[in-house]
Amino acid sequence: MKIHGAVLERSGAQPPYAASRPLVVTEMELDPPGPTEVLVRIEAAGICHSDLSVVDGNRERPLPMLLGHEAAGIVVDAGEDVTDLCVGQRVVAAFLPRCGACAACKTDGRLPCTVGSRANGEGALIAGGRRLHRDGESVAHHLGVSGFATYAVMDRCSVVPVGNDVPPDVAAVLGCAVLTGGGAVLNAGRPHAGQTVAVVGLGGVGMAALLVAASLDGVTVIGVDANPDKVAAAPAFGAHRALTPSQALAEHLVADVVVECAGVVPAFETAVKLTAPGGRTVTVGLPAPTAQARMSPLDLVSGAREIVGSYLGSAVPSRDIPYYETLWRTGKLPLEKLISTHIPLSEVNAGFDALARGEAIRQIIQFPGACA
Numbered sequence: 001m002k003i004h005g006a007v008l009e010r011s012g013a014q015p016p017y018a019a020s021r022p023l024v025v026t027e028m029e030l031d032p033p034g035p036t037e038v039l040v041r042i043e044a045a046g047i048c049h050s051d052l053s054v055v056d057g058n059r060e061r062p063l064p065m066l067l068g069h070e071a072a073g074i075v076v077d078a079g080e081d082v083t084d085l086c087v088g089q090r091v092v093a094a095f096l097p098r099c100g101a102c103a104a105c106k107t108d109g110r111l112p113c114t115v116g117s118r119a120n121g122e123g124a125l126i127a128g129g130r131r132l133h134r135d136g137e138s139v140a141h142h143l144g145v146s147g148f149a150t151y152a153v154m155d156r157c158s159v160v161p162v163g164n165d166v167p168p169d170v171a172a173v174l175g176c177a178v179l180t181g182g183g184a185v186l187n188a189g190r191p192h193a194g195q196t197v198a199v200v201g202l203g204g205v206g207m208a209a210l211l212v213a214a215s216l217d218g219v220t221v222i223g224v225d226a227n228p229d230k231v232a233a234a235p236a237f238g239a240h241r242a243l244t245p246s247q248a249l250a251e252h253l254v255a256d257v258v259v260e261c262a263g264v265v266p267a268f269e270t271a272v273k274l275t276a277p278g279g280r281t282v283t284v285g286l287p288a289p290t291a292q293a294r295m296s297p298l299d300l301v302s303g304a305r306e307i308v309g310s311y312l313g314s315a316v317p318s319r320d321i322p323y324y325e326t327l328w329r330t331g332k333l334p335l336e337k338l339i340s341t342h343i344p345l346s347e348v349n350a351g352f353d354a355l356a357r358g359e360a361i362r363q364i365i366q367f368p369g370a371c372a
Contacts, residue, residue: 001029001030001032001151002027002028002029002030003027003028003029003030003149003150003151004025004026004027004028004149004150004345005025005026005028005066005068005146005148005149005150005345006023006024006025006066006067006068006148006149006345006348007023007024007025007026007028007064007065007066007067007134007139008022008023008054008055008061008063008064008065008066008067009022009023009024009063009064010022010063011054011055011056011057011059011060011061011063012056012057013055013056015056015352015353015356016350016353017055017349017350017352017353017356018349018350018353020349021349022055022349023055023067023148023348023349023352025345025346025348026134027134028066028132028133028134028139028149029132029133029134030131030132030133030149030151030152030153031131031132031133031153032077032153033077033078033079033082033131033153034079034125034127034131034153035079035080035081035082035127036079036081036082036127036155036156036157037078037079037082037125037127037131037153037154037155037156038075038077038078038079038082038085038091038153038154038155038156038159039075039076039077039078039151039152039153040073040074040075040076040091040093040151040152040153040154040159041073041074041076041150041151041367041369042071042072042073042147042149042150042151042152042367043072043073043074043090043168043171043172043366043367043369044071044072044073044168044169044171044172044364044365044366044367045068045070045071045072045147045148045172045364045365045367046070046071046169046172046173046175046176046177046204046362046363046364046365047348047351047352047355047360047362047363047364047365048069048070048176048177048204048355048362049203049204049205049263049286049355050069050176050286051067051068051069051142051352052352052355052356053263053286054067054142055067055352056356058288058289059286061123061140061142062122062123062140063140064134064139064140065123065139065140065141065142065146066132066139066140066141066142066146066148066149067142067146067148068142068145068146068147068148068149068365069093069095069142069143069144069145069146069147069175069176070093070095070145070147070172070173070175070176070177071092071093071145071147071148071152071172071175072090072091072092072093072162072168072169072171072172072174072175073090073091073093073147073152073168074088074089074090074091075087075088075089075090075091075159076151078156079156081156082156084156085156085159085161088164089161089164090161090162090163090164090166090168090171091159091160091161091162091171092159092160092161092162092171092172092174092175092317092321093144093145093147093152093154093158093159093172093175094157094158094159094160094175094179094317094318094321095120095142095143095144095145095158095175095176095312096112096113096116096117096120096143096144096311096312096317097113097115097116097119097120097125097126097144097155097157097158098113098116098157098316098317098318099113099114099115099116099126099157100157101115102114102115104117108314108316109183109187109312109313109314109315109316109319109320110314111311112311112312116144116157119144120143120144122140123140123141123142124140124141125141125144125153125154125155125158126144126155126157126158127155131153132146144158145158147172148345148348148365150367150368160175160317160318160321160322162174162321162322162325163325163329165329166325166328166329167336168366169336169339169342169364169366170328170335170336170339172364173204173208173335173338173339173362173364174321174324174325174335175317175321176204176205176312177204177205177207177208177338177362178208178211178212178324178333178335178338179312179313179315179317179320179321179324180205180208180261180284180312180313180315181199181204181205181206181207181208181209181210181211181212181259181261181284181313182208182209182211182212182313182320182324183284183310183312183313183314183315183320184205184209184259184261184282184284184310184313184314185197185199185209185212185213185216185257185259185282185313186212186313186320187310187313187314187315187320188259188280188282188284188308188310188313188314189257189259189280189282189308190257190280191213191216191219191256191257192218192219193216193217193218193219194218194219195219195220195255195256195257196219196220196221196222196254196255196256196257196276197213197216197219197220197221197222197255197256197257197258197259198221198222198223198224198248198253198255198257198258198259198271198274199213199221199222199223199224199239199258199259199261200224200225200245200258200259200260200261200262200267200270200271200274201224201225201260201261201262201263201264201267201285202223202224202225202227202230202231202233202234202237202261203230203261203262203358203361204338204361204362205261205284205285206223206225206259206261206262207233207234207237207337207338207361208335208338209259209261209284210223210234210237210238210239211237211238211333211334211335211337211338212324212327212333213238213259214237214238214239215238215327215332215333220240221238221239221240222239222240222241222242222243222248222253222255223235223237223239223241223242223243224242224243224244224245224248224270224274225242225244225245225262226244226245226266227358228244229358230358231243231244236337237337245266245267245270248270248274249270249273249274253274254274254275254276254277254279255274255275255276255279256276256278256279256280257279257280257282258271258272258274258275258279258280258281258282259271259282259284260281260282260283260284260285261284261285262285263285263286263287264285264287264291265287265291265292265293267285268283268285268287268293269293269294269295271283272293272295272299272305272307275303275305276303276305277303277304277305278303278304278305279303279305279306280305280306280307280308281305281306281307281308282308282309282310283307283308283309283310284309284310284311284313338361338362339361339362339364340359340360340361340362340363341360341363341364342363342364342365342366343363343364343365343366344365344366345365345367348365351363351365
């Protein structure tokens with residue numbers, strides 16, 4: 001079938017992207033779903049820093065690539081081996097497919113699936129191969145999703161069903177911002193009543209971490225960001241206090257769990273410094289591959305501090321998304337607050353400009369036919 005989507009033709013283009021236009025909205029052919037796959041009509045897709053890292057060249061991916069890994073939509077067809085989803089079901093895309101059989105899949109979310117990671121690196125689906133074609137040549141899938149398009153074929157293990165009462169934009173952010181930020185708090189940080197959680201870096205993932213931390217009883221939540229506008233916004237996301245890094249360090253502020261969500265060295269170094277003795281630093285941001293940080297090993301040893309890396313919030317999507325969905329439905333997780341604006345697919349390049357400038361938490365690409 002013919003679809004339209006935003007294809008990244010080259011990475012490392014210079015901003016403003018609205019002028020250099022590294023993404024081109026174009027027509028492609030999409031193959032029917034294979035036996036373990038589903039065809040999804042995309043309703044909403046979020047623009048995330050992980051997408052930006054491919055656009056700006058910090059993450060090498062096979063090109064051309066149909067971008068977008070945070071998305072939600074409606075199942076319109078399914079392969080013969082997919083027996084637990086029906087046509088009309090709303091699903092959330094999970095950008096790290098899990099085979100369920102490799103050693104990494106048996107770590108309860110701590111390690112990414114070996115098979116899924118290999119497929120993602122190849123720009124393929126987990127069952128093997130690509131389903132996207134243009135002018136006789138294949139187009140790479142982005143993390144098994146490719147959600148910046150009118151339709152997508154994804155493996156069953158790349159989607160999680162949600163209730164059709166969950167609006168498409170809320171469903172979309174469940175698949176990355178909430179899984180990653182919330183998971184960094186719950187799965188890796190594991191705070192309990194009486195403790196303090198600090199979140200360093202208040203983009204989409206960081207604000208989601210604030211919301212999830214604020215849903216916990218008896219936990220004090222602190223937001224830290226170098227952008228004064230984000231500091232000002234943090235209380236609306238559940239932060240009891242919000243400061244810049246320099247303010248937090250000047251106060252000698254410390255927290256039991258510190259979650260670093262920015263993916264830049266200064267934020268990581270700040271997070272380590274803000275971690276209390278006996279506390280845990282969770283780093284979930286994705287820095288450039290060449291990034292190097294400085295810290296004191298003596299402080300780690302003498303203070304019995306831990307540093308934990310958490311990819312995708314150490315999440316198991318099939319387990320965690322229903323939990324966040326329930327929190328949203330009961331009013332304890334107001335995910336609508338994450339959404340800055342809705343844009344059409346034609347404005348995707350300008351959307352990346354706004355993200356790069358720090359002007360948006362989550363911009364949602366809304367597709368025709370999407371409904372709340």
